[in-house]
Amino acid sequence: MPVFKAFFKILKVKGAIVLIYVAAFIAFMFGITLQSESAGESMFQTKNLYVAVWDKSRSALSDRIIQMLQGENEVSVLTADDLQKLGTTEKEQLRELNDDVRYGVFDYVLIFPETFEDDDQYSYFSTSDSSAGYIISEQIDTFLKCLKINMAAGMDGDEALEKAAEVSDASQNAEIRMADFSDEGGSTHDSLYYLYRFMCYSVMMAIVIGICTVMTGMKNDDLVRRIHCSALSSQKISLARFSASLLFAVGVMGLFVLIASIYCLGSADMSKNSAYILNLVPVVIMSAAFAYLLSTLTADESIINMITNMVSLAMSFMCGVFIEQNMMQPGVLKAAQFMPFYWYVQGVDLADASVSVTSPAFLQCIGIQLLFAAAFAAAGIVISRSRAAGK
Amino acid sequence: MTFGHIFLYRIKELFRQKWCVGWNFLFPLVLATAFFVGFGSFIRNADILTTVDVAVVETQDDEMSSSFVDLVKKLDFMNVSVVDDEEAQELLKDGDVAGILYAPSFTANTRQLLNGNTLDNASSAADTLQISVENIGSSSMLTEDAKQASYWINDPTLTVAENGVNQTILSQFLKSYIANEKEMAMIITSADDPSAIPAAIQKTADMMAEDMTFGSSDVSLRYTDDGRGQLSPYMHYFFALIAMASLFASWISTSILDEAMANHSEIGKRNECAPVPRAVSLTANILSGLVIQVISVTCLILYIQYVLKLNFNAPLGYVILISAVCSATGIAFGVMFGALLGNHPATTTAVPLLFSMGCSFLSGLMVGNIQQIIQAAAPWINRINPAALLTDGLDSLGSYGIGPAYWQDVLILLALTAAAIAVSSLILRRKNYASL
Numbered sequence: 042m043p044v045f046k047a048f049f050k051i052l053k054v055k056g057a058i059v060l061i062y063v064a065a066f067i068a069f070m071f072g073i074t075l076q077s078e079s080a081g082e083s084m085f086q087t088k089n090l091y092v093a094v095w096d097k098s099r100s101a102l103s104d105r106i107i108q109m110l111q112g113e114n115e116v117s118v119l120t121a122d123d124l125q126k127l128g129t130t131e132k133e134q135l136r137e138l139n140d141d142v143r144y145g146v147f148d149y150v151l152i153f154p155e156t157f158e159d160d161d162q163y164s165y166f167s168t169s170d171s172s173a174g175y176i177i178s179e180q181i182d183t184f185l186k187c188l189k190i191n192m193a194a195g196m197d198g199d200e201a202l203e204k205a206a207e208v209s210d211a212s213q214n215a216e217i218r219m220a221d222f223s224d225e226g227g228s229t230h231d232s233l234y235y236l237y238r239f240m241c242y243s244v245m246m247a248i249v250i251g252i253c254t255v256m257t258g259m260k261n262d263d264l265v266r267r268i269h270c271s272a273l274s275s276q277k278i279s280l281a282r283f284s285a286s287l288l289f290a291v292g293v294m295g296l297f298v299l300i301a302s303i304y305c306l307g308s309a310d311m312s313k314n315s316a317y318i319l320n321l322v323p324v325v326i327m328s329a330a331f332a333y334l335l336s337t338l339t340a341d342e343s344i345i346n347m348i349t350n351m352v353s354l355a356m357s358f359m360c361g362v363f364i365e366q367n368m369m370q371p372g373v374l375k376a377a378q379f380m381p382f383y384w385y386v387q388g389v390d391l392a393d394a395s396v397s398v399t400s401p402a403f404l405q406c407i408g409i410q411l412l413f414a415a416a417f418a419a420a421g422i423v424i425s426r427s428r429a430a431g432k
Numbered sequence: 433m434t435f436g437h438i439f440l441y442r443i444k445e446l447f448r449q450k451w452c453v454g455w456n457f458l459f460p461l462v463l464a465t466a467f468f469v470g471f472g473s474f475i476r477n478a479d480i481l482t483t484v485d486v487a488v489v490e491t492q493d494d495e496m497s498s499s500f501v502d503l504v505k506k507l508d509f510m511n512v513s514v515v516d517d518e519e520a521q522e523l524l525k526d527g528d529v530a531g532i533l534y535a536p537s538f539t540a541n542t543r544q545l546l547n548g549n550t551l552d553n554a555s556s557a558a559d560t561l562q563i564s565v566e567n568i569g570s571s572s573m574l575t576e577d578a579k580q581a582s583y584w585i586n587d588p589t590l591t592v593a594e595n596g597v598n599q600t601i602l603s604q605f606l607k608s609y610i611a612n613e614k615e616m617a618m619i620i621t622s623a624d625d626p627s628a629i630p631a632a633i634q635k636t637a638d639m640m641a642e643d644m645t646f647g648s649s650d651v652s653l654r655y656t657d658d659g660r661g662q663l664s665p666y667m668h669y670f671f672a673l674i675a676m677a678s679l680f681a682s683w684i685s686t687s688i689l690d691e692a693m694a695n696h697s698e699i700g701k702r703n704e705c706a707p708v709p710r711a712v713s714l715t716a717n718i719l720s721g722l723v724i725q726v727i728s729v730t731c732l733i734l735y736i737q738y739v740l741k742l743n744f745n746a747p748l749g750y751v752i753l754i755s756a757v758c759s760a761t762g763i764a765f766g767v768m769f770g771a772l773l774g775n776h777p778a779t780t781t782a783v784p785l786l787f788s789m790g791c792s793f794l795s796g797l798m799v800g801n802i803q804q805i806i807q808a809a810a811p812w813i814n815r816i817n818p819a820a821l822l823t824d825g826l827d828s829l830g831s832y833g834i835g836p837a838y839w840q841d842v843l844i845l846l847a848l849t850a851a852a853i854a855v856s857s858l859i860l861r862r863k864n865y866a867s868l
Contacts (some may be wrong), residue, residue, distance in 0.1 A: 058672075058782050065786050073799050090600075136832060143665045143831075144804035151647075163647045172597045175509065175605045178647045183608040185646045187615045190639050194619055204618060212611035216589040217603055220524055342781045343451035343683065350789075351459050355466035363798050367527075370473050 043271070044278050051258040052251075059251040063293060066243035067300060073363070074235040090114045090148040090173050093138060095124070098157035102188075105202060106181055109209050110151075111150035114177070117147075142166045148173035151181075161185050184209050233305040234393045237317040241324050241385045242357045244297055246349060248290045248328040249335065253345040254335035255289070256282070279425055283333055283418070290329040294321060316392035316403070323410030324385050330417035337424040356382040365391075381413040434708050438716035442688075446724050452684065454675070457727040460677035461735055467669050468740045470525060475742055476665040483511045484598045487520035487529045492537035493780075500535040509601070524591065530598035533606070536588040536613075585613055663745050663830040668796050668803075670736055671757035671826040675819035676792035678729050678758035682784040685766030692717065693770075710860070718763055725759040726752075745830035750838070754829075757845045758822040764852035765818070773857040788819075795819035821845050 052059065096103050103223050110116050117123075127137040150166040157163060163181070167174030187208050191201035259265075259282070273281075298318055305311065331352075335345050357363050359373060360382035366374060369398045388406035391431040396403055433640050446452045467727040488504055490497040505512050513523065520532040590606050591597040619636045692714055693700045703713060730752055736742050769783050789797075794817050796803045803820050806813050825841035 061782050061786065065790065069789075069793055072802070085598050091810070140827070140831075141804055141808075144668065145665070145801040146804045146808060156475070160648045174602055176600055178607050179604050182646055183611045187611060190615055190619065190636055193635065193639065194622070196622075204622075208611050208614045208618060211605045211614045215603065215606045215610050216587065217606070218589065218591045220521070220591050220593045264774060289547075341451060344454060346781060346785055347451065347454045349457050350785075351462050354463055357798075358463075358466050358470040364471060369470065373469055376469070 042281070042361045044273065044281035045285045047259065047264070048255055048282065048289070051255045052289065055254050055258060059254055062254075063296065065249045066247045067297065070236065070239050070243040070297075073239045073305075074232065090176060091146070092116045092177060093141070093147045093150045094118045095138075095150070095152045097155045098153045098221070100153075100158035102158050102161075102202065103153040105206055106153075106184060109184060109206070110177065110180065112210075112213065138391055139166050149177045151177065161189075166271055180209075183212075195232050230393065231305070231310060233301065233310065233313065233317065234389065235320065236301045236305065237392075238299065238386060238389050239362060240297055240321065241382055242353055242362055244294060244321065245323060245328040245331075245353045247297075248325065249332040249353075250346060251293060251348045252286045252289060252329060252332035253336050253349070254342065256286075256314045256332070257340045257345070260336075260340045275426065279422060286329045286333055287326065289327045290332075294325045313395065314394050316398050317389065319398055320385060320388035320392055320403075320407065323414060324381070324409050327381050327410055327414035327417060330421065332419035332426070334417045337421050339430065356380045361386045381410045384409045435712050435716045438708070438713055439720050442720035443723060444715050446684065452724065453754060455680050455683055456677070456725060457731060460679075460721060460728070460732045463673055464670065464736055464740065465730060467673065468742070471669070472487055472740065472742070475666045476671040483509050484601050485511045485513070485529045486602060487513045487515050487523050488530045488535060489515065489517050489520050489532060490535045491586070494543075496538050497535040500588060503609075504533065504605075507605075510605075514577065521868065524593050527593070530596070531590050531592040531602045533602065534589045534591070536609075536614050537586045539582070539586055541583060542584050565829050584617070587613065594608065601683050610754050625652070661866045663827065665800060666866035667742065667744070667830065667832065668823060668827065670742065671823040672792050672795045672819065673738075674732060674755055674826070675758060675795050675822040676788055676797060677732055678725065678755050678822060679762040679765075679788035679791055679819060680784075681721060681725040681759045681762030682766030682787055685718060686770045687761045688714075688717040688721055689767055689770030693774075695800060712858075714767075714818060718767065722756075722763050724758055726756045728753045729759055746826075746833070750829055750834060754822055754825045754842055754845070757842055757849070761845050761849045761852070763817045764849040764856070767856045771856040791819035792816050815844060817847070818845060818848055819847075 051100060073368060086262075092110055094107055094110075094116060096118060098105070107118060124134050127134040137148070141147045142150055148167065152164045154163070165178065167177070174183050184205055187205040188201055192198070196204060298314075298321070299338065302311070302314060335348060339345060360377045360380050361369060361374075362382055366383075369377075374383070383404040388403060388410075391400070391403050391406065392398075398404075478661055486504070488501055490501060499513075501514055504510055513520075513529065515523065517532075520529070523529045524532055530557060587610055588606060590602055592602070616636055649814075690697055691699045692703050692710070704710075706713070731754060733744075733748065734785060737744060766784055769787070773783065793799075794802060794806060794813065797819075803814060803823060806820070814824065821841045821844055825838050825845075828835065828837035828841070
């Protein structure tokens with residue numbers, strides 16, 4: 042009990058630093074999440090593409106095409122003020138727009154030249170994989186083709202434009218069905234999903250750095266000697282330290298979960314919250330065990346920070362925390378299966394798809410994460426004992 | 433002599449400190465390798481058109497279905513599997529296809545109008561329609577229903593399991609196909625002379641079969657002056673990593689200041705008592721830290737270019753130059769934090785870590801496009817964030833070559849460095865051993 046209490050006494054002294062870390066990683070988590078939120082997916086919705094339009098022609102034809110695009114996409118028609126903000130020369134403006142496309146601010150930039158009404162030729166920038174290029178260009182080309190066919194059939198300009206618009210509107214009623222293979226509900230990928238997906242990185246960083254900050258304080262020579270003078274066995278001392286670390290970790294987890302729940306109240310499916318929390322618990326235990334292991338290896342805060350950053354950032358990139366798992370190479374995903382975050386992200390995806398927490402898949406994810414936690418804790422205990430024996 | 437002595441011995445000392453070697457040399461290399469493993473293939477395959485896997489189910493055995501299947505197979509961005517419905521559902525459930533396209537077919541009305549006529553001379557769906565219309569006879573048989581495309585053709589449909597880009601591509605293809613059908617129906621029904629309908633159908637079909645594209649991708653700005661290819665947006669993660677590695681120099685300078693001030697450490701007391709002027713001592717220490725940092729960032733840049741074989745699309749000298757300037761900014765900010773925060777325990781660890789991580793986060797280390805979003809919402813943040821300045825400089829260097837944008841970023845970084853040093857000087861110059 043004295044060792045257990047000592048942990049929290051030192052935490053009280055170093056509370057400001059620990060709080061700074063926790064606050065910073067909560068901020069990171071929200072910063073990442075806000076970029077990734079999307080609407081529910083129970084019915085088919087075309088992916089809203091962000092289209093910027095620079096209309097130099099200001100013709101009836103370009104207006105009609107813009108109207109058509111606005112039906113399914115987020116269209117921004119660039120005004121003179123917008124262009125002024127991008128740059129002073131046309132070259133600078135085009136470069137900024139090109140950068141906006143390359144970094145995903147826009148999916149497609151459409152430019153109608155002054156001669157558009159005469160020659161029907163437009164230019165565009167799109168993402169490098171050409172998916173947005175196909176989608177938007179195909180919409181525009183289909184419209185223009187219908188227009189040309191109408192004019193070849195003898196219609197005048199206005200009638201041809203009107204009929205082409207009617208055909209375009211009618212084609213929007215294409216029958217597209219959403220198949221549902223999940224047990225119930227289906228994946229939503231709402232804000233709660235993204236918060237929990239990124240939470241593993243923030244939680245691990247906050248817990249490991251917080252615990253290690255306190256543990257380095259407990260490695261004060263005088264304190265260590267006083268503890269070892271006591272009647273407590275080394276096992277009890279280790280158990281007390283680990284218990285205190287775990288309690289701290291649970292407290293940090295509670296804080297993260299509380300903030301996430303308050304943020305998502307009313308805007309996300311909270312029935313999945315318990316599954317998310319259940320999936321997060323092994324990460325918390327694993328982080329506490331990892332912190333315990335690190336603290337037995339070194340007392341240098343800089344090295345602890347370095348190792349923690351290295352491990353958590355590398356795992357986050359390789360296991361699908363920052364980049365979706367379905368976008369990663371199969372070989373990388375195979376290697377990622379040897380890391381706990383991979384199984385955490387799998388668990389988050391299962392929870393989002395409303396898979397039962399007692400299902401084999403979900404239990405497998407939790408079980409493997411707990412195995413990692415056990416491995417770290419065991420390594421920490423072994424190293425701690427061997428060092429104590431050596432002394 | 434004193435300056436040189438302090439400079440050299442500080443370099444030796446820094447190289448012997450595990451945290452310095454680990455943070456500044458090892459950590460960036462490990463993270464660069466993790467990035468490469470995670471999404472290096474996206475960078476190498478940046479210009480390859482992604483294909484969409486789709487299952488096609490022929491709903492009936494007629495020319496409409498078969499011509500639709502032929503059309504889909506010809507599209508180079510579709511990877512087509514022609515299967516039955518059950519197999520298609522399995523493929524969709526397993527995620528092997530993005531969607532199932534059910535081919536269109538002729539309605540019973542059309543088949544009735546064909547009256548079992550052979551279709552030897554009907555090589556396409558348009559021919560079939562033409563024959564059907566000819567069999568209608570006079571215009572009085574064109575009822576209101578017959579003026580709708582649905583009278584002749586059962587539209588193709590699409591089934592997907594989730595929302596996404598590939599599903600949107602398939603939906604757009606479907607809508608374009610249906611638009612062509614509706615257009616055909618409109619041409620049929622708008623003809624004044626029924627006897628002219630078959631010719632109108634054929635002409636429309638011919639025009640639809642033409643490869644008409646009206647847009648061109650404007651690539652004139654996408655290449656550097658010597659015509660090298662566009663820089664992949666995923667390289668931005670590596671630029672943000674270089675920025676973070678450069679800003680790790682703040683750790684070095686906070687530890688330098690820790691050992692230079694009497695109220696920070698025992699070594700600080702001894703240094704304060706030494707006859708060396710503080711300006712000389714600090715300058716030598718800071719320059720030694722800068723040398724270490726420049727060496728570590730150069731190693732990282734060379735590792736990315738030659739070991740991971742990811743091209744910066746720019747002369748390496750300019751890449752190293754802006755990284756060195758950013759390292760100087762990191763060193764200067766570290767000195768400033770040390771001067772401002774004094775002996776607070778957060779100075780040596782928490783503040784440099786959060787400074788470098790925070791700036792790197794806002795420049796796109798974790799979310800690749802955050803810098804562009806900040807540029808649209810609050811561009812002044814990008815102008816004062818050293819990491820954002822570095823990534824912007826490298827990006828404009830790789831995309832557009834050496835130009836005003838690159839030099840502007842270098843100059844702002846130098847200005848930030850000068851400002852941080854000026855603030856530190858103001859705080860530190862009046863502090864002597866007696867006043868600490």
